[in-house]
Amino acid sequence: MKTVVLIGSGNLAEALARALARSGPELVQVFARNAERGQFVARLAGARWTDRAEELAEADLYLLAVSDRAVAEVAAALPIPPQAVVAHTAGSVPLDALPATFARRAVFYPLQTFTRGREVDFRRIPIFLESSSEALRSELEAFALRLSDTVCWADSEQRAKIHLAGVFACNFANHMYALGESVVRDAGLGFDVLKPLIAETAAKALDACSPRDVQTGPAVRGDLATQARHEAMLAGEPLMETIYSTISQSIWEISKKI
Template identity: 70%
Template sequence: MRRIVLIGSGNLAESLACAISKSHAELVQIFARNPRRGPEVARLAGTTWTDDPQRLATADIYLIAVSDRAVGEVAASLSIPETAIVAHTAGSVPIDAIPARFVRRAVFYPLQTFTAGRHVDFNEIPIFLETSTPDFRPELEAFARTLSCTVRYADSAQRAYIHLAGVFACNFANAMYAAGERILSKAGLPYPLIKPLIAETAAKACTATAPSTVQTGPAVRNDTATQARHEALLADDPALQTIYRTISRRIWETSKKI
């Protein structure tokens, strides 16, 4: 059984803590500076919490689940045993953000969006690993496989593309949902009206061999008359009008190549 210390108390830390608590690994401690969230995450995972670096527990693996810009600072500030694996969970941060004094540096990146209080099944989440040397890779992989059925190796360069793909597929897609909500509100209509459309769009993309094969709408048909009417409705929002025009052009250009 691997002993794990989880460093952080944000959305990802909460989901990781709950997943580890149900696995064959032992979550021995949450270390977090947030006096409200730290104890709450520890309670959800049934483990202990501390905000005192001098009381950091001894473990085999230290998972640093903090904001991207804080990874190096947090790792450097803690007295972690040199024999332990020290891994951060950030998709776009290179492995060398962890100070070189830690010989067993790693990345442990779950590709998913996380929200406090929302349950996700870690078994379905791809986890991407990178290690500073190959000698401890099997150990980290064994731990990862207690959480997920999909564990792959990806170096920092590959992971940058994975993270970028996630931004388009998740963050940007959600921003478009929000744009749809705002457009409906201009007509005095409620957001729930497009929820079935959002659900079916995501479901089709997940079951298709490629999302491009299930693309629909005026852009893929090159219906310029409808697009012109839509752009007119966006005349009071030039930024969104530009987004509409750019994405429509992208859909048409890529659909011609299918």
């Protein structure tokens, strides 16, 4: 797979364009409805852009970096050559969401959070693959290894669980940072005071065999008095109080199993 058409212009498409520009496979075209974003993503890899299906370029691989709900619809609507590989990049979407008319279907799922304008080292990102046939496996793996040092095979059920784990480890964790920010701002302070704590918490988890081994705080100690004071402070924020008590209970229950 030497040539690629990238379908989409969102955060993941931007990261893929940057990675392809450095890795060797040629990004020949970006297909995207958003002209401004599509042209920007295409320029990152010196590729062409189009929003016209009839102008879709020929390539070995068509990578669909679109929203989960659009995977099947977009794939079915484009005149993709029957001999090409068609791969979506969604963690929670099964392989068979791609129309069965494509004989060479695949999944190319990078486990990372992507933000517009923020560069990431794609070589450090685990990529999870799935293919519709054994014959496609070696070809797909060789392509993925040109972008990342960590390539794993996972079926749709495994990948859905990996995606769920990512929601806990990334999306929920970041939301906890946002809630923490709201508490310190209520005390007249800025988010910066929490950044060293966040950095050390992440560093400890990365260094540990398991994040359970480095859990701290009143919940893991069973400090009910402190928890009660915290919950009283959140009395005016019932949703935050529920989150606090639910997570505290979860920490305590998990700590008893260690």
